[in-house]
Amino acid sequence: MSILKDIQTRNSIPFLEEPAPSEEEMIEVYKAALRAPDHAWLRPWRYLEVRGEGRHKLSKAFLDAAKKDSDVLTEELKQKLEDAPFRAPMIIVLVADVKEHPKVPKVEQLLSLGASAQNILLAIDSLGYGAVWRTGKMAFNPYVVDALKLPENSEIIGYLYVGTPSKQGKSIPELNIDDFLTRIS
Numbered sequence: 001m002s003i004l005k006d007i008q009t010r011n012s013i014p015f016l017e018e019p020a021p022s023e024e025e026m027i028e029v030y031k032a033a034l035r036a037p038d039h040a041w042l043r044p045w046r047y048l049e050v051r052g053e054g055r056h057k058l059s060k061a062f063l064d065a066a067k068k069d070s071d072v073l074t075e076e077l078k079q080k081l082e083d084a085p086f087r088a089p090m091i092i093v094l095v096a097d098v099k100e101h102p103k104v105p106k107v108e109q110l111l112s113l114g115a116s117a118q119n120i121l122l123a124i125d126s127l128g129y130g131a132v133w134r135t136g137k138m139a140f141n142p143y144v145v146d147a148l149k150l151p152e153n154s155e156i157i158g159y160l161y162v163g164t165p166s167k168q169g170k171s172i173p174e175l176n177i178d179d180f181l182t183r184i185s
């Protein structure tokens with residue numbers, strides 16, 4: 001399939017099982033991630049790759065953060081947070097390493113990390129695996145940054161859940177380009 005067709009047909013897959021991409025395959029994926037556009041080459045991208053038993057550590061970080069975040073942690077929410085990382089065999093935590101720069105505000109650095117996340121989704125898709133980008137209460141949450149012992153300037157912009165599709169994703173909607181495009185000539 002051509003690169004263009006790959007991009008045009010990428011689909012998020014929330015139904016994921018083993019196996020996740022191998023470490024060798026993930027090297028290729030990260031090479032694609034690191035080609036995201038990046039104003040002043042600040043390299044604001046960090047990735048935490050969580051696999052297998054490591055997911056228990058992510059569960060614990062979610063629980064620790066939720067305990068600090070709210071006085072009342074219901075059993076239901078506790079269970080939901082504990083189970084969350086087990087929805088896929090691998091999770092990539094998208095961490096922005098935000099730097100002070102006179103010309104590059106934080107928002108541009110977060111956008112660059114978002115662009116690298118899309119490169120990751122496309123690369124994973126092209127290798128025949130599936131992935132979905134999720135956020136929720138555990139994203140943009142300083143307590144999770146704390147619980148994962150990340151540097152203070154870090155911002156978690158989301159989580160990519162990755163694995164082998166166990167079911168198809170939603171069908172890809174037909175969108176009308178004219179609804180989104182204005183041509184000025």
Ligand SMILES: Cc1cc2nc3c(=O)[nH]c(=O)nc-3n(C[C@H](O)[C@H](O)[C@H](O)COP(=O)(O)O)c2cc1C
Nearest residue numbers: 010011012013014132133134135136157158169170
């Ligand atoms: C920044 C961002 C955050 C998202 N957070 C969630 C989420 O928490 N839960 C969810 O089900 N989908 C979330 N999505 C949407 C899915 O990743 C996906 O894009 C959506 O299901 C549409 O599928 P498609 O990408 O195949 O069109 C998020 C997407 C983005 C870009």
